[in-house]
Structures are given as structure tokens and as C-alpha cells.
Amino acid sequence: MVIGLNAVIVAVTEERPRVLTVDRAPAHDALPFGPLDVEGDRTLELGLRRWVREQTALELGYVEQLYTFGDRDREPRGRWGGRRVLSVGYLALVREVPAAVGGVRWRDVYALFPWEDWRRGRPPVLGGKIERGLARWVRSAAEPGVRRARRERADISFGLRGAPWDGERVLDRYELLYEAGLVEEAHRDRERRPGGAETPSAPEADPLVGRPMSLDHRRILATALGRLRGKIRYRPVVFELLPPAFRLLQLQRVVEALAGVELHKQNFRRLVERGGLVEGTGKLDPETGGRPAELFRFRREVLRERPSPGVGLPGLRT
Amino acid sequence: MVIGLNAVIVAVTEERPRVLTVDRAPAHDALPFGPLDVEGDRTLELGLRRWVREQTALELGYVEQLYTFGDRDREPRGRWGGRRVLSVGYLALVREVPAAVGGVRWRDVYALFPWEDWRRGRPPVLGGKIERGLARWVRSAAEPGVRRARRERADISFGLRGAPWDGERVLDRYELLYEAGLVEEAHRDRERRPGGAETPSAPEADPLVGRPMSLDHRRILATALGRLRGKIRYRPVVFELLPPAFRLLQLQRVVEALAGVELHKQNFRRLVERGGLVEGTGKLDPETGGRPAELFRFRREVLRERPSPGVGLPGLRT
DNA sequence: ACCCATAAAACTCAATATGAGCATAATCGC
DNA sequence: GCGATTATGCTCATATTGAGTTTTATGGGT
Numbered sequence: 001m002v003i004g005l006n007a008v009i010v011a012v013t014e015e016r017p018r019v020l021t022v023d024r025a026p027a028h029d030a031l032p033f034g035p036l037d038v039e040g041d042r043t044l045e046l047g048l049r050r051w052v053r054e055q056t057a058l059e060l061g062y063v064e065q066l067y068t069f070g071d072r073d074r075e076p077r078g079r080w081g082g083r084r085v086l087s088v089g090y091l092a093l094v095r096e097v098p099a100a101v102g103g104v105r106w107r108d109v110y111a112l113f114p115w116e117d118w119r120r121g122r123p124p125v126l127g128g129k130i131e132r133g134l135a136r137w138v139r140s141a142a143e144p145g146v147r148r149a150r151r152e153r154a155d156i157s158f159g160l161r162g163a164p165w166d167g168e169r170v171l172d173r174y175e176l177l178y179e180a181g182l183v184e185e186a187h188r189d190r191e192r193r194p195g196g197a198e199t200p201s202a203p204e205a206d207p208l209v210g211r212p213m214s215l216d217h218r219r220i221l222a223t224a225l226g227r228l229r230g231k232i233r234y235r236p237v238v239f240e241l242l243p244p245a246f247r248l249l250q251l252q253r254v255v256e257a258l259a260g261v262e263l264h265k266q267n268f269r270r271l272v273e274r275g276g277l278v279e280g281t282g283k284l285d286p287e288t289g290g291r292p293a294e295l296f297r298f299r300r301e302v303l304r305e306r307p308s309p310g311v312g313l314p315g316l317r318t
Numbered sequence: 319m320v321i322g323l324n325a326v327i328v329a330v331t332e333e334r335p336r337v338l339t340v341d342r343a344p345a346h347d348a349l350p351f352g353p354l355d356v357e358g359d360r361t362l363e364l365g366l367r368r369w370v371r372e373q374t375a376l377e378l379g380y381v382e383q384l385y386t387f388g389d390r391d392r393e394p395r396g397r398w399g400g401r402r403v404l405s406v407g408y409l410a411l412v413r414e415v416p417a418a419v420g421g422v423r424w425r426d427v428y429a430l431f432p433w434e435d436w437r438r439g440r441p442p443v444l445g446g447k448i449e450r451g452l453a454r455w456v457r458s459a460a461e462p463g464v465r466r467a468r469r470e471r472a473d474i475s476f477g478l479r480g481a482p483w484d485g486e487r488v489l490d491r492y493e494l495l496y497e498a499g500l501v502e503e504a505h506r507d508r509e510r511r512p513g514g515a516e517t518p519s520a521p522e523a524d525p526l527v528g529r530p531m532s533l534d535h536r537r538i539l540a541t542a543l544g545r546l547r548g549k550i551r552y553r554p555v556v557f558e559l560l561p562p563a564f565r566l567l568q569l570q571r572v573v574e575a576l577a578g579v580e581l582h583k584q585n586f587r588r589l590v591e592r593g594g595l596v597e598g599t600g601k602l603d604p605e606t607g608g609r610p611a612e613l614f615r616f617r618r619e620v621l622r623e624r625p626s627p628g629v630g631l632p633g634l635r636t
Numbered sequence: 637a638c639c640c641a642t643a644a645a646a647c648t649c650a651a652t653a654t655g656a657g658c659a660t661a662a663t664c665g666c
Numbered sequence: 667g668c669g670a671t672t673a674t675g676c677t678c679a680t681a682t683t684g685a686g687t688t689t690t691a692t693g694g695g696t
Contacts (some may be wrong), residue, residue: 001319001320001321001356003319003388003686028568036388038319038402041390042389043388043389043390044386044388044389065385065386067383068362068386068406069384070321070354070361070362071360071361071362071404072360072361084356086404088388088694108493130636152622156621162622163622163623164623165625166624166625166626168625168626247642247643247644249643249644264683264684264685264686265643265644265646266645266646266684266685266686267683267684267685269645270353270683271682271683273639289641289642289643289694290641290643290644290691290692290693291642291643291644291645291690291691291693292691292694293643293644293645294644294645303474303482304470304473304474304481304660305481305482306482307483307484308484308486426656455691484669541638565673566673566674567672567673582654582655582656582657583658583672583673584656584674584675584676585654585655587673587674588653589653589654597692606661607663607664607665607670608663608664608670608671608672609661609662609669609671609672609673609674610662610663610672610673611672611673611674612673612674
């Protein structure tokens with residue numbers, strides 16, 4: 001048994017969430033990854049920090065454990081001498097984007113999940129390939145009961161036919177696309193494992209959605225994005241992604257980038273200011289166009305005042 | 319390396335949350351636990367279900383992964399032939415309490431965490447042993463900076479000196495008590511591992527708080543309770559603990575038992591009814607004293623209607 | 637110097653949601 | 667029929683949202 005450690009390292013630059021990837025074998029992005037040193041690493045988290053340091057020359061700050069993936073067949077045979085690999089995923093948030101070293105790059109998260117970014121309205125890929133692909137998947141079930149269950153699941157996950165969009169169901173959506181054979185990983189895995197294969201094949205006309213990643217790394221990233229979207233609502237984690245002093249609009253843009261939706265500016269300000277989440281530093285920003293903005297900082301005292309301080313996304317624009 | 323699987327199996331009976339435990343070596347409760355069969359168990363969750371079946375004769379329904387614990391020194395040496403153990407914790411919710419088989423019993427969760435139950439007001443142990451113990455721990459730091467940090471952490475975790483109580487910080491609180499040497503496990507571990515030991519010893523006069531468990535199982539349980547408290551607010555998981563038809567007061571009591579607080583009855587009803595979480599079945603309950611109550615059932619359609627349907631605890635009585 | 641684009645910041649206002657009660661309705665055991 | 671017990675209905679002041687409008691500063695042209 002080998003224990004792998006995976007890091008989803010997220011930053012937000014130029015109003016887009018980005019994830020740190022490294023080059024791996026088959027021309028695909030991979031998450032920074034390495035086996036736990038059973039003797040050397042005292043804790044899993046320390047092992048992760050060590051790997052990330054070695055692979056990306058990055059020293060992590062905020063780190064939280066995400067999920068442990070352990071299906072018997074998740075790694076191609078032979079990868080680790082045929083031994084089973086169990087991998088523990090972590091989410092890390094970093095402030096700045098340091099120049100990437102060899103083979104390391106920052107990827108736009110929404111290049112991997114184009115259906116998750118609703119800031120400019122409903123993503124076109126949803127009404128296109130995804131709705132068509134899901135409809136095909138629903139139809140392809142023989143039993144009427146199974147068809148109904150699939151329909152229901154597709155509706156709830158993707159907000160179809162009147163159901164609302166739930167930004168946090170990132171993993172549900174990715175897993176559904178995988179089952180429906182709409183992401184490349186599903187086909188790649190099917191080839192490797194002829195046994196349990198009944199993944200529908202996508203017709204040539206409708207290519208697959210989103211940029212693929214190595215192994216099950218896109219699934220781990222989906223877990224991370226879903227968790228992060230949930231977490232900003234009740235813990236002040238956004239500030240891990242911002243400089244110590246920032247404009248309120250800057251804060252708003254980061255929240256929007258993560259949540260994948262636009263917010264109502266005035267209400268957002270009211271929320272974070274009256275909620276005691278931030279406080280003005282009398283200073284102004286030597287900035288870009290428009291009236292100069294005051295610089296704010298995170299107000300740590302809020303932790304003693306409110307039970308779950310976060311940017312609890314009211315102020316969602318409709 | 320050995321992969322252990324731990325199950326926190328929760329039910330609510332007689333208005334108390336209970337956890338399933340099995341007898342283990344040193345007269346302590348333990349969570350159902352067993353190593354993953356690397357060849358046999360296709361997924362971690364299936365391995366867990368197998369172990370639980372074997373140890374408790376219980377077939378699990380709702381199961382969710384909690385956290386993976388992997389510190390190098392968390393198991394006593396020799397337990398698994400000196401090999402390092404990494405354990406994956408799961409939370410399972412079950413409806414009924416079947417008669418326990420040999421060595422298996424249901425433990426009141428609040429016997430393990432007496433400071434977490436605020437239904438009859440502030441738990442006395444908090445104002446007593448815990449406040450005294452924490453004050454001692456704060457004072458025992460040499461550096462004034464460290465003292466301030468400890469004070470702050472104690473205040474936020476336990477809602478002291480004006481800070482509010484946050485029901486979800488169950489793990490923070492347990493870990494703090496561990497560091498402060500107020501739970502038996504801290505002393506037990508200290509004996510085993512003379513190296514990193516600087517846990518303060520509790521004076522004879524002030525015994526330790528809460529019933530201890532084997533190994534780090536109480537910490538796993540703390541993780542589970544915290545997660546569950548969070549989850550009932552935005553996912554309809556309470557219904558996993560109730561029969562298919564129930565009275566609204568029954569539902570309220572289960573939520574209260576988990577959250578550890580009392581709710582305002584009328585407002586609670588308004589919330590779950592108007593929120594579309596439940597629907598009346600015209601039937602009445604052949605019940606206990608008072609006016610007969612209508613029986614309700616969970617309304618599955620709510621999943622298509624609202625993004626995160628749960629019992630989002632407004633209606634908290636003050 | 638003046639106009640304009642771009643933001644920030646300050647206010648309004650109607651529509652809901654929440655927190656806390658009071659009032660009335662059915663049962664059951666005497 | 668009385669009181670205990672629980673269910674269910676209804677009210678009401680106050681806070682929180684959602685969605686604007688207005689006013690205030692700057693910098694960059696022309």
C-alpha cells in the first residue's frame with residue numbers, strides 16, 4: 001500500500017481562480033503529488049508541504065484536508081509497482097502567484113470546468129454539449145425507473161428544467177459527466193479497465209467537455225472547488241487569497257471568481273462592512289481609474305463576535 | 319502501512335444522540351474499526367460496511383467520509399506489528415437502534431462531551447472544571463504573547479468572556495482540552511510517548527472531563543459531531559435518523575439533540591413547513607398525551623426547488 | 637478648463653424573514 | 667367537566683434582503 005498526497009493549490013489572479021499544476025506523463029496537467037514518507041513525515045500535512053516544496057518551490061500557508069480517494073482501480077496498474085495507492089487530497093490557498101518554475105503552471109480552473117462559471121450568464125457549454133449529452137445518457141437507460149432517476153439526478157445537479165443552480169454541487173456534476181461519458185477521463189479509464197466498462201461513448205460530433213487532467217485529479221479538483229465555495233460562506237478564508245490590504249471591489253471580485261456568480265455591489269459592501277468582517281485602514285489606494293477607494297483589512301476580532309463569519313453570499317444578482 | 323477504517327455510527331433515541339461503540343482492550347469504548355482488505359475491498363466505503371457488518375451485525379445506510387488521521391505516533395507501538403497506521407473515519411446515520419449484540423453498545427454522545435449539550439442551559443462542567451482548567455493552561459505559558467494567543471483561542475472555542483458559543487466547533491474544543499491536559503487521552507498518550515511530552519498534568523482536585531475512549535476515537539467522534547451539526551443546516555440529513563413518518567415535534571427534538579440547543583417551537587414549524595422540507599400525510603399519530611398530531615414525511619421534491627435545503631437553525635431560543 | 641468614463645460611497649424603499657409571544661384546539665386521565 | 671399536555675394558528679415589532687438612485691472623487695482626453 002502506498003499513500004499518495006495530492007495538493008490542490010488555489011490562487012485568484014485577474015479575477016480568475018487558478019490551480020497549480022505540474023507536467024506529467026501523458027501530456028496532461030497533474031496536481032502536485034507524491035508518496036508519503038512513512039518513516040520521515042511525522043504528519044500527512046507535513047509530508048504534503050514537503051512534496052509541494054520539492055516540486056514547485058512553494059511554501060504553503062493555509063492548508064486543509066479534503067478527501068481520501070481509495071478505489072482499488074484508480075491508478076493504472078504498474079504505476080507504483082502494481083501496489084494499491086490511496087491518496088489524500090488537500091486544499092491550499094495562496095496569496096500571490098509566484099513565477100512558475102519548470103513544468104509548473106497556473107491553470108484557469110474554469111478551463112477545466114467551463115460549466116461552473118456563471119459570471120457572464122449561463123455558460124453556453126451547458127445548453128449545448130452538456131444538455132445534449134445528458135439527454136442521451138438518460139435515454140440510453142433501458143428501465144423507465146432508471147431513466148426517471150437519471151433525469152432527476154441530472155436536473156438537480158445541473159439545475160435543469162426549473163431546478164435551481166447550486167454552486168456547491170461541483171463534485172456531483174463532475175461525477176455525473178463522468179458516468180455519462182462526457183469527460184475524457186471516463187473513456188481513458190474504460191480502456192484501462194475492460195471489466196466494469198459500460199460507459200457510453202460520445203459520438204464524434206459532440207466532443208467532450210473541459211480540459212482533462214491526469215488520473216483522477218480533476219475529480220479531486222472538483223471536490224476542492226465545491227468545498228471552497230461552501231467554505232467562503234461561513235469561514236473567512238477569502239482573505240487567504242488577498243493581500244493584507246485591499247479594496248472592497250477587489251474582495252468582491254475574488255469572491256465572485258470562486259463562487260462563479262456576480263454579486264450586487266452595494267449589498268455586498270453593506271454585508272461585509274456591517275458584518276464586521278473588514279475595517280477601513282484610513283489609507284487610499286494609489287490605483288486604477290475612478291474615484292480613489294479606501295483600503296480595507298480583515299478584521300480578526302470578528303472571530304470572537306460571530307459564530308460563523310463568512311461572505312454568506314446574499315447579494316446574489318438575479 | 320496499514321489502512322484502518324473507523325465508523326462513527328450515530329442514532330438519536332429518547333432525545334439523545336448516541337454512538338455505537340465496541341469493547342476494546344483497556345476497558346474503554348472504541349469505534350467499530352478494522353483494517354482495509356487491500357485485495358478484497360474494492361472501495362474504502364465497502365470495506366467499512368464489511369467491518370461494521372462483521373463487528374456489529376448492522377447494515378449501514380447513509381455513509382459519508384469524515385477525515386483521515388495519519389500522525390506517525392497516533393497508535394501505540396506494536397499494535398499492528400509496529401507498522402504505521404493511517405485511519406479513515408466515516409460518519410454513518412441509522413434510523414433505529416437495534417438490540418446491541420455482544421460487546422456492542424450505544425453510548426450517549428454527551429457522556430463523552432458533556433460540555434456540548436446546552437439544551438438545559440449552559441453545561442455546569444463548563445463554568446467549573448473547564449474554565450478553571452483552561453485558565454490554568456493560559457497562565458502556565460511563560461511568554462505573554464503565548465498567553466494572549468491561548469486566551470484568545472480558549473475564548474473563541476468555548477465562548478468565554480463575551481464570545482458566542484459556536485455549536486460546530488466541537489473539534490476545536492476537544493483539541494484544546496487535549497492540549498490543556500483536561501481529557502484523559504492526553505495523559506495516556508504522554509506516558510506512551512515520553513519524547514514530545516509537555517502536556518500539563520491535572521491536579522488531583524480537578525479530575526478530567528468527559529468519558530474517554532480508545533486511541534484517538536474521541537477525536538474522531540468530535541469531528542463527526544461537528545460535521546453533523548454543520549450538515550443538518552444545509553442538507554436534509556436529519557431524516558436519515560427518523561422513521562418515514564413523524565410528528566413535527568419529533569423532528570424538532572432530533573434536531574435539538576444533535577445541535578445541542580433548544581429551538582422555538584412555532585418558528586421551527588413555520589420554517590420546515592413553509593420551507594417545503596416536509597409535507598403532511600393526512601394521518602394522525604396514535605400517540606402519547608395531548609392533542610393528536612399530524613404525521614409528516616420528508617418532501618423529496620425540495621431537492622429540486624431549493625439549493626441547500628436543511629434545518630438552518632433559525633428559531634434558536636435565547 | 638471642461639466633459640466623460642469609471643468607481644466609490646451614501647441613501648432609499650419595498651418585500652421578506654426572524655424572534656418572541658399569545659390564543660385556541662384536541663386529547664387523555666381522572 | 668377539569669386540568670394537564672401537546673398541536674396548531676395568528677400577531678407584531680424588528681432585522682435582513684434585493685434592487686435601485688444619487689452624489690462624490692479621480693484621471694484622461696480635447
